[in-house]
Amino acid sequence: MSTRRATVLLPYLTPYRLPFLRHLDHELACRGVELTVAHGAATGLSAVRQAAAGPALPGAVPLRQHVARAGGRELIWHRVGRLARESDVLVLPQSLHHLRLYPLLAHRPRRIGLWGHGATHVSAHGRSAQWAKAALTRRAGWFFAYTDTGGAYARTAGLPPERITVVRNSLDTTALVAARRRVTPEAQDRARQRYGLTPGRTGLYIGGLDELKRIPFLLEAAERIAARVPGFRLLVAGDGVQRELVERSSVAVYAGRADDDGKALLGAVSDVMLVPGAVGLCAVDSFALETPLVTTPWPYHGPEFGYLEHARNALVAPDEQYADRVAELLTRPRLSAALRRACRCDAARYTVESMAARFAHGIEGLLTHAT
Incomplete structure (x- = not known):
């Protein structure tokens, strides 16, 4: 049986994510799934918060990105290239300003998972942006919600409960x-x-x-x-x-x-x-x-x-x-x-070990849904 491949795309790597990604790699390997982590570079306030030297993750794939601004918002295009062709499924940020998401959802939505908060938490979105975010979430093959509230959001947006995984976002x-x-x-x-x-x-x-x-x-x-x-x-x-x-x-x-x-x-x-x-x-x-x-x-x-x-x-x-x-x-x-x-x-309730196991279970579900 050929190896199944999953790619998780992050806007940028942060030190606190590394333990989770290592545990996720182990969990997926045990399930016969090869994980690739791809990432862009931090911009704006995120770049200010990052340490001068970024964290290292062996095997991670840095992506070229283009950044522009429109209507006071930052727009980012990641050049995914061969990863989009060679991966059985991709998990991307649930974010309106990550433009690579749109063509991927338009052409092969069943193999695309979204990972995110659900509703916008740290800023105010107008009605059009709220509608667009719900529409993107509804079109995805799977939704990986940070918390129970995000899972409820995805259900309200119209995604079936069996295609939603609440991962309980955590640190180590x-x-x-x-x-x-x-x-x-x-x-x-x-x-x-x-x-x-x-x-x-x-x-x-x-x-x-x-x-x-x-x-x-x-x-x-x-x-x-x-x-x-x-x-x-x-x-x-x-x-x-x-x-x-x-x-x-x-x-x-x-x-x-x-x-x-x-x-x-x-x-x-x-x-x-x-x-x-x-x-x-x-x-x-x-x-x-x-x-x-x-x-x-x-x-x-x-x-x-x-x-x-x-x-x-x-x-x-x-x-x-x-x-x-x-x-x-x-x-x-x-x-x-x-x-x-x-x-x-x-x-003891919120751990990266538990988060990785939940995420891996969701990726298995996405792989099944994509076939």
Whole structure:
């Protein structure tokens, strides 16, 4: 029997995706499917967030791309070439501005899978764009939804439930949990001395330092929390165009970029995670670090916001109450302990191992549908 071939096309490679892709390659190999990962290059805000040196994935195929702007939006054409001819199925981003998607869906939709959020989360789309996105989703042979909400979107768009796979988008929580457990009390003491931290009085932010994350609001909230909780400080890890705001803050301590070991140490000395802006995979970070997240009901959260359950594994507070809710959490050890227990439980629920197995099962379904 000839080897079946599947290609997954990503807009660009990110470090956090590599564990998932390695697990997916293994899962598909066990099913007799050869995986090819193809990718473009980061542009715009994504390029700012990326490290100077991109991650490496042996065997990945870099694609030539052309970028243009129209109507204030970025349009990207990836030159897929022979991959489109030699692959039995292709999985592409569910994105209106990735132009290569249109001819592929027009000519052989049964062999095309879409991977995405479902509804648009981090920006506002007009009715025409919403209609176009639903039409593209409905035409695909298969839909790989980040979360349950995305799966519901695909059903509403008209795709049969049997051609929808909810993958439960995640980070490598297994590695992050292990890193967190390796942090010693001595390492925690050194970190607290380095950053001037008081036990029980530390907040943590990990992520991009840009408009989507509401950094000015975050820093203002930190000042209000410090006024109510003496000794409070906010650790900030990440990078972006608003990094200077953090470095100028009297309450925040900039800790640079953080890998898993860095995140683990910061989580070990922190009591609460503050993310008032767009919540995405930081929700999974909070679970693995056992550092409960406090956010707001902002309209532009990522799909992973759906993993949060108010008063069980996180707190969701309106803007005007945000600082007060964080301050109260810092002074209510029983509530904090309950949230941490739920985080610990959910870290085992959202893993790249499970995500890869779900994705591989969906690709098998797409291969069957394509024949």
